[in-house]
Amino acid sequence: MKKSLKLKILSGFLLLVALLFVAGTESIIEFNKLSNSFTELIEDNYKTIEASRTMLEALEREDSGILLIMLGKTAKGQSIILSADSSFMAAFRTAKNNITESGEDIRIVRIEESYHTFKQKWQERFFLKSSAYDDIEFYSNDVHRTFLEVKHAVNELMSLNQNSMHSEAVILKDKSHRAIMPGIVAIVGALVFSLLLSFFISKYYISPINQIIQAIKTFHPRDKVLRTTIKSEDDLKQLEVEVNNLIDRLNKNNYPQK
Amino acid sequence: MTGLTRTTTLKNRPMRTEVVIKFTGYVLLFNALFLLIAFFISLFHGETSTIPLLFSGLICIIFGAFPFIFVEDQDNVSFSEGLAIVVGGWVITCIIGMLPYIMWGGEFSLVNAWFESVSGFTTTGSSILNNIEALPKGLLFWRSATHWIGGIGIVMFVLLILPQSTSSRLTLLNAEMSELSKLNFRYKARKIIHVLIIVYVGLTAVQTLTLWALGMSLFDAINHSFATIATGGFSTKNSSVAFFKSPSIEIVIMIFMVLSGMHFGLLYGTITGRAENIFKSSVAKSFIVILLLGILLVSAKLYFSGYYNIWDSLRFGSFQVISLGTTTGFATADSNPWPAFTHIILIYFTIQCAMVGSTSGGLKFDRVYLFFRSLRKQLKLIQHPRAVVVVKINNRVISEQLEALTMVFVVLYIFTFFVTTLVLTSLDVDLYTAFSASIATIGNVGPGFGDVSSLANFSTLPSTGKFVLTLNMLLGRLEIFNIIALLMVRKGNF
Numbered sequence: 001m002k003k004s005l006k007l008k009i010l011s012g013f014l015l016l017v018a019l020l021f022v023a024g025t026e027s028i029i030e031f032n033k034l035s036n037s038f039t040e041l042i043e044d045n046y047k048t049i050e051a052s053r054t055m056l057e058a059l060e061r062e063d064s065g066i067l068l069i070m071l072g073k074t075a076k077g078q079s080i081i082l083s084a085d086s087s088f089m090a091a092f093r094t095a096k097n098n099i100t101e102s103g104e105d106i107r108i109v110r111i112e113e114s115y116h117t118f119k120q121k122w123q124e125r126f127f128l129k130s131s132a133y134d135d136i137e138f139y140s141n142d143v144h145r146t147f148l149e150v151k152h153a154v155n156e157l158m159s160l161n162q163n164s165m166h167s168e169a170v171i172l173k174d175k176s177h178r179a180i181m182p183g184i185v186a187i188v189g190a191l192v193f194s195l196l197l198s199f200f201i202s203k204y205y206i207s208p209i210n211q212i213i214q215a216i217k218t219f220h221p222r223d224k225v226l227r228t229t230i231k232s233e234d235d236l237k238q239l240e241v242e243v244n245n246l247i248d249r250l251n252k253n254n255y256p257q258k
Numbered sequence: 259m260t261g262l263t264r265t266t267t268l269k270n271r272p273m274r275t276e277v278v279i280k281f282t283g284y285v286l287l288f289n290a291l292f293l294l295i296a297f298f299i300s301l302f303h304g305e306t307s308t309i310p311l312l313f314s315g316l317i318c319i320i321f322g323a324f325p326f327i328f329v330e331d332q333d334n335v336s337f338s339e340g341l342a343i344v345v346g347g348w349v350i351t352c353i354i355g356m357l358p359y360i361m362w363g364g365e366f367s368l369v370n371a372w373f374e375s376v377s378g379f380t381t382t383g384s385s386i387l388n389n390i391e392a393l394p395k396g397l398l399f400w401r402s403a404t405h406w407i408g409g410i411g412i413v414m415f416v417l418l419i420l421p422q423s424t425s426s427r428l429t430l431l432n433a434e435m436s437e438l439s440k441l442n443f444r445y446k447a448r449k450i451i452h453v454l455i456i457v458y459v460g461l462t463a464v465q466t467l468t469l470w471a472l473g474m475s476l477f478d479a480i481n482h483s484f485a486t487i488a489t490g491g492f493s494t495k496n497s498s499v500a501f502f503k504s505p506s507i508e509i510v511i512m513i514f515m516v517l518s519g520m521h522f523g524l525l526y527g528t529i530t531g532r533a534e535n536i537f538k539s540s541v542a543k544s545f546i547v548i549l550l551l552g553i554l555l556v557s558a559k560l561y562f563s564g565y566y567n568i569w570d571s572l573r574f575g576s577f578q579v580i581s582l583g584t585t586t587g588f589a590t591a592d593s594n595p596w597p598a599f600t601h602i603i604l605i606y607f608t609i610q611c612a613m614v615g616s617t618s619g620g621l622k623f624d625r626v627y628l629f630f631r632s633l634r635k636q637l638k639l640i641q642h643p644r645a646v647v648v649v650k651i652n653n654r655v656i657s658e659q660l661e662a663l664t665m666v667f668v669v670l671y672i673f674t675f676f677v678t679t680l681v682l683t684s685l686d687v688d689l690y691t692a693f694s695a696s697i698a699t700i701g702n703v704g705p706g707f708g709d710v711s712s713l714a715n716f717s718t719l720p721s722t723g724k725f726v727l728t729l730n731m732l733l734g735r736l737e738i739f740n741i742i743a744l745l746m747v748r749k750g751n752f
Contacts, residue, residue, distance in 0.1 A: 008327050008328060011327045012328075015320050018316075018320060019316070019317065019320050022313060022316055023313065026309055026313055174306070174363045174364065177363040178309065178310065178361065181361040181363070182313055182361065185317070185360075189317055192321075193320070193321070196279070196321075196325075199275070199276075200327075203275075203276055203328075204328050232330060233330065
């Protein structure tokens with residue numbers, strides 16, 4: 001089948017464009033996935049880790065408030081406890097509304113239950129009753145024990161999300177690798193492709209054109225045809241044929257020869 | 259044009275790069291077919307390797323189809339062009355083969371991906387992977403497919419579909435197959451290609467169905483059959499065939515390893531009842547006898563040294579001898595702690611390799627056989643200098659040129675793995691690991707001893723060492739002479 005020069009070069013470039021298009025699209029898809037994964041990572045794990053930190057901090061403040069009450073600074077202690085309780089509950093709601101990992105729901109229930117017990121203890125003792133604030137036995141056996149239980153439950157929730165975040169980070173690393181690689185491969189591929197294309201253009205276009213120029217330069221009026229070795233079935237072969245036809249017509253019309 | 263004139267013209271004609279590129283394009287298109295199958299497997303399972311496999315397949319198609327736009331159909335491929343097509347085809351295939359690995363990531367660095375690809379196509383079966391089972395199924399299939407594509411010779415499949423003349427086909431066949439392997443083929447080029455493909459595909463299909471019937475999943479059965487028939491050794495499991503803990507599966511794999519290590523022309527002759535068959539071939543019979551002797555010695559040593567009971571000694575000993583003796587490289591036990599005596603025997607089998615005309619690489623048993631027959635001839639000539647002594651194999655006289663070529667091959671082979679051992683030791687790899695890794699890779703066997711034993715991998719070797727070993731694999735697969743001949747052609751000495 002005869003293929004024109006235009007079609008051949010166009011096909012070569014179309015393949016190059018296809019290669020770059022596929023690589024570009026693939027990179028965009030992978031980067032999009034990467035971006036989504038990053039957002040999910042922030043949404044899923046980091047939010048809960050932050051909430052857990054806030055809960056731990058609030059717990060420590062509540063513990064300090066209890067100690068202040070036991071030391072006789074009731075008003076200040078109560079104010080700290082109420083403020084910390086409010087922070088704790090806000091953070092807890094954030095964590096409760098962001099259950100994304102398996103086993104996270106169990107830990108949330110554990111926090112809820114243990115905090116409820118802890119809160120009941122200090123509410124009954126330091127807000128509803130007005131005596132025996134300095135009962136250290138009660139603090140160490142009852143309040144502090146439940147405080148540690150809540151702290152442990154919150155720590156469990158935090159480490160679950162930290163571990164998951166670490167695993168996600170490894171997956172993200174792979175995803176970023178997969179997003180970058182098509183681009184790198186496409187660049188190297190396009191370079192090799194360009195070299196091949198220039199080889200073929202040189203072999204099939206430049207060289208035949210040079211042959212025709214050389215043949216025209218060395219053409220002798222006695223010759224009947226141009227002496228070239230063009231084998232391809234394209235426009236250049238057509239050019240050679242047409243030049244030979246021209247020579248033939250000139251010879252037939254008995255143009256003056258030198 | 260007479261045959262002589264045409265031959266002279268072909269010899270004098272400079273190498274046509276565009277022809278080499280076009281034929282390499284066929285090879286790439288064939289690879290694309292398997293990459294797309296792997297892509298569909300990955301797509302079906304929704305794996306992370308889907309895009310890397312698709313992109314690699316598209317690159318293969320683009321680069322494979324591109325030369326067809328420019329290069330017209332060419333005929334009369336010269337021998338130098340044939341060599342360039344075969345060597346170029348192998349190298350380009352190995353480069354394309356690493357793309358899915360490197361794009362997927364995981365344990366695959368640039369060197370690791372190259373190593374895994376070359377090891378796959380050359381059917382060596384050495385791996386750098388610590389956790390094979392972490393790979394997606396699509397990538398596992400591609401890994402096994404590289405064995406299957408490379409097993410019979412990359413160009414062989416292309417020759418089957420090639421719409422070129424008989425002379426082109428014959429030239430390419432000559433470039434892909436050694437002189438010795440053609441001894442048992444008394445057919446024309448096209449028939450040889452058909453015989454090879456029929457036996458290859460037939461063995462693969464039968465083994466797949468048998469393994470499937472024995473309880474292996476279809477996916478594992480296909481992958482293990484690809485690796486067995488190509489004498490490759492890549493498994494889909496970290497503990498190789500040992501994972502299945504099934505004596506019946508091991509027996510089937512052993513049978514097919516032996517069959518794949520035999521000359522395919524002889525196998526075809528045996529099945530079709532021709533004169534050239536396994537039972538009449540002195541080389542094939544000797545190969546079997548030596549394998550049996552190896553099994554006996556290794557099993558006996560394992561039993562008498564108290565490693566296993568008699569049944570397990572025979573089970574593990576025979577599997578390991580056959581696996582290394584046919585250059586497959588599967589494992590059912592860790593041979594590293596076995597006695598030194600068994601190591602020596604297994605190293606012998608790693609050097610000897612299987613028969614020519616099979617899918618195995620390396621030195622080949624026929625050359626060892628011919629080497630000893632030539633040695634006997636030389637000893638006779640020393641005793642009777644004027645005697646006319648010829649070397650015969652299967653009642654056929656072997657030419658002195660082929661004898662000399664075989665001798666040079668053996669020397670070059672030994673020299674090459676000596677040099678590789680030297681390079682590896684210069685990189686602070688211990689002597690035992692360096693030596694066994696060198697012979698295991700040049701012989702396309704796979705596992706060695708030391709740090710690269712049967713149930714270990716090559717991941718701990720330095721990157722330069724891994725790269726050197728891939729050169730070894732290619733040299734072993736292309737039978738060294740093809741590369742040397744190509745270099746001579748390029749220098750105009752051929």
